[in-house]
Amino acid sequence: MHDGSGRIVVEGLSKSFGPVSAVQDLSFTVRPGAVTGFLGPNGSGKTTTLRMLLGLVMPTSGTATINGLPFHQLPNPASVVGAVLDAQSFHPGRTARHHLRCYAAAMNVPDTQVDRALELVGMGSAGKRKAGTFSLGMRQRLALATALLGDPQVLVLDEPANGLDPEGIAWLRNFLKAFAASGRTVLMSSHFLREIEHTVDQLVIISRGRCVFDGHLDELRAAQRSRTLVQAADPRKLIEKLHAAGLSVDYVPDGRLAVTGADSRTVADLALEAGIALYAMQDERIGLEQLFFQLTHGQYTGVQQHGAQAAPDARGFGGTA
Ligand SMILES: Nc1ncnc2c1ncn2[C@@H]1O[C@H](COP(=O)(O)OP(=O)(O)OP(=O)(O)O)[C@@H](O)[C@H]1O
Ligand SMILES: [Mg+2]
Known part of the structure; x- marks a missing residue:
């Protein structure tokens, strides 16, 4: 029964x-x-x-x-x-x-x-x-x-x-x-x-x-988070500075750095302290769909519908540069 x-x-x-x-x-x-x-x-x-x-x-x-x-x-x-x-x-x-x-x-x-x-x-x-x-x-x-x-x-x-x-x-x-x-x-x-x-x-x-x-x-x-994409004159030096501040950093495929756990203002202040010029900054939210990409290793066939950036960004998110 x-x-x-x-x-x-x-x-x-x-x-x-x-x-x-x-x-x-x-x-x-x-x-x-x-x-x-x-x-x-x-x-x-x-x-x-x-x-x-x-x-x-x-x-x-x-x-x-x-x-x-x-x-x-x-x-x-x-x-x-x-x-x-x-x-x-x-x-x-x-x-x-x-x-x-x-x-x-x-x-x-x-x-x-x-x-x-x-x-x-x-x-x-x-x-x-x-x-x-x-x-x-x-x-x-x-x-x-x-x-x-x-x-x-x-x-x-x-x-x-x-x-x-x-x-x-x-x-x-x-x-x-x-x-x-x-x-x-x-x-x-x-x-x-x-x-x-x-x-x-x-x-x-x-x-x-x-x-x-x-x-x-x-x-x-709850696992959704924000990150800041930043283009720096000296990325290596900025990575050192951000790591020293306890922040996690990824490279995204276009060469920008993705900083997790800090808003653009914090990143700009740290870059200024280290004397590094910044050319562009962008705050970005890691949404549910990107978490899904990450969990399934970006092998989602709907990638085209979601823009070419979605899958590579999601692959980069989580690791450290
Ligand atoms: N009868 C079958 N003979 C051989 N391979 C099969 C058979 N049924 C499923 N597969 C294979 O098993 C894998 C899983 O297929 P399945 O249909 O369960 O996936 P799915 O998650 O339902 O996909 P979709 O979102 O496209 O419906 C695929 O590689 C598929 O080619
Ligand atoms: Mg099916």
């Missing part, structure tokens, strides 16, 4: 596809009452992990359980976990209600749940429309309605915000927060921190199949 805790526990989970190590010794726990984001760049192993959790892929080693049991041992799994993986394909000629009825029958769920699920995802008036006429946002909602048919305790969603417009993302955020606030569990993946920043409470960040952060979003926020 499952323990009814609503907890997801991943322990020492690994999966190799031939020579490709998709997931490596991954461990984390997802608790009820919160929305947990499962974050990582493209190809970092998110979908593979979720598929192992849902019994669709056999782990090479380790375990993934829901309510203390592997998925295939759950009695009445539809009432324990609802999942949306991949972009769901719907029979284009079937209405939303017909689609849900087919699934309800397969899950042994009463037909009354169909209208309830449609209402829950804000599609109460679209039940008679054919799925083939739905926008991407509506298809996402219909997929979510399918996952909700069994009135599950746990929701597992792979990139549910993908393709949603800002209004859709806001709707999903409110829905998932309310679902979690009712004491249930949400695990949602994304490759884009900003997309889920206002939705999640907890974060598990993976890179190349390994966990690089597991904690509350506030812990990551």
Whole structure:
């Protein structure tokens, strides 16, 4: 019998596809009452992990359980976990209600749940429309309605915000927060921190199949800091002076120095004391997205969208010159 805790526990989970190590010794726990984001760049192993959790892929080693049991041992799994993986394909000629009825029958769920699920995802008036006429946002909602048919305790969603417009993302955020606030569990993946920043409470960040952060979003926020970029006539001499003042300094790729832990005024005063001319200064905040770059070693494929500077800066941040 499952323990009814609503907890997801991943322990020492690994999966190799031939020579490709998709997931490596991954461990984390997802608790009820919160929305947990499962974050990582493209190809970092998110979908593979979720598929192992849902019994669709056999782990090479380790375990993934829901309510203390592997998925295939759950009695009445539809009432324990609802999942949306991949972009769901719907029979284009079937209405939303017909689609849900087919699934309800397969899950042994009463037909009354169909209208309830449609209402829950804000599609109460679209039940008679054919799925083939739905926008991407509506298809996402219909997929979510399918996952909700069994009135599950746990929701597992792979990139549910993908393709949603800002209004859709806001709707999903409110829905998932309310679902979690009712004491249930949400695990949602994304490759884009900003997309889920206002939705999640907890974060598990993976890179190349390994966990690089597991904690509350506030812990990551607390790690945000400011730094000052400075172009000096004599960088080596300035580094000596800044080190002597206990400050940490990096080189950024364009040759400027990045000083962490001091504002531009402090840096200017120290340079003046040492008699070093400064040509340019700029205060910069290391934001969440840059921390994410750093944690995942800048292998984020969205680099182009965020400007050429984002990834190299993040790589430089943290070390000392
Ligand atoms: N069935 C498979 N056969 C071979 N390799 C696979 C298979 N499934 C996944 N992989 C590989 O495993 C790694 C992790 O893939 P996965 O789809 O889990 O990443 P992801 O984090 O979900 O990426 P994305 O953000 O692009 O969805 C990738 O290198 C991928 O090519
Ligand atoms: Mg994926």
